[in-house]
Amino acid sequence: MFISGFLVFPRSSQNGVSKTQSAGNQRHKSSLVGTSETTRATTENHPPFCEWLAGILDGDGTMKVSKQGYTTLEITMGLEDLPLLRYIQHMLGGSMKMRSGAKATRYRLQHQLGMKQLMNCINGHVRHSARLLQLHRVCQVHDIPVILPKPLDAQSNWFAGFFDADGTICIAMKHQLPQLSIRVTNKHLQDVESYKVVFGGNIYFDSSQNGYYQWSVQSRKDVIMMLDYFKSSTFRSHKSRRFFLIEEYYSLYDLKAFQPDSIHHKAWLAFLDKWNKLMI
The missing domain is CATH 3.10.28.10 (Homing endonucleases)
Known part of the structure; x- marks a missing residue:
């Protein structure tokens, strides 16, 4: 109401x-x-x-x-x-x-x-x-x-809110192959550890910007687990809209559309255009 x-x-x-309180605990x-x-x-x-x-x-x-x-x-x-x-x-x-x-x-x-x-x-x-x-x-x-907060699980909406604040989804080229990763960063280790406990992945320390911790998942299995969580929880940040493109990314990846000589390369370029526009 x-x-x-x-x-x-x-x-x-x-x-x-x-x-009720005891006399010694007033x-x-x-x-x-x-x-x-x-x-x-x-x-x-x-x-x-x-x-x-x-x-x-x-x-x-x-x-x-x-x-x-x-x-x-x-x-x-x-x-x-x-x-x-x-x-x-x-x-x-x-x-x-x-x-x-x-x-x-x-x-x-x-x-x-x-x-x-x-x-x-x-x-x-x-x-x-x-x-x-x-x-x-x-x-x-x-x-x-x-x-006090109770332990988090894969149905906790807290993960969606914290991602909306401190998360990102990105694609980077590594050894001439595209690599999709989902990341959450924070100055304190304990504030990203819950992601690793529930969704797997790894935590890295970056010494730049006075130091911060970054949780990241890159394997398809872990990314799909996060995608399943996304489908059951409500994200509201502009960057979270990239979750809608993850399945298309893997479809094009399996076709090797990222290779310049692929017959699907135009589809890959169109995908990247959509991907980048979601961060504007």
């Missing part, structure tokens, strides 16, 4: 955390950290949007608490992903502003009722190292116990 442009989710008693409840087991009934009632949104926030978002105690959410993405940010604005309310000279758009939510509803939405799904700390601070302001 929507009230004044904000999502309203079903509520349960204290998000599944018991109100802390403010916002300092409590619940477990996924004690709150599972609440988090599973949320739509997949919440888990996808948590992935977006883990990659490109930030949550802040001002000196006056007001909380805000900000997500900054390139201009090409304006439709994605408009979708979030449609779901949560908030405002958007073009970043001058940066070719980027900043989405901001600062309505305090909206922020409280946002916390109830993403709580239990946020898992990025820095974002968990931000979540705890914001939840403390809104008197909401923090829920």
Whole structure:
């Protein structure tokens, strides 16, 4: 349901955390950290949007608490992903502003009722190292116990959101052969390890740009596994549209259409034209 442009989710008693506290544990409840087991009934009632949104926030978002105690959410993405940010604005309310000279758009939510509803939405799904700390601070302001994230699996929509923020699909020539790869990068190793655990592939360290970790799958088997995940989860970034061309890529690859003397080479060039236009 929507009230004044904000999502309203079903509520349960204290998000599944018991109100009973022992005499020696009379802390403010916002300092409590619940477990996924004690709150599972609440988090599973949320739509997949919440888990996808948590992935977006883990990659490109930030949550802040001002000196006056007001909380805000900000997500900054390139201009090409304006439709994605408009979708979030449609779901949560908030405002958007073009970043001058940066070719980027900043989405901001600062309505305090909206922020409280946002916390109830993403709580239990946020898992990025820095974002968990931000979540705890914001939840403390809104008197909401923090829920620790439960393990991810191949049906988790978080992967789609984090890919929309920090992922890419590319084709590079290697030994005169095209190589398709799906990649996700982040400064912290633990924030890309879940992809390797669930989808296979490898993690590499790149020392450029002050260092970052990159998860990558290149084998057809692993790429197809990601393609199957794509068909069951909703991606919304402009780069995710390349998933629709993966099957065509392998069909042309098997025909060796990438070779200049192939009778299918014109089809390969037309494919590359479509592929490159999806990143504009």
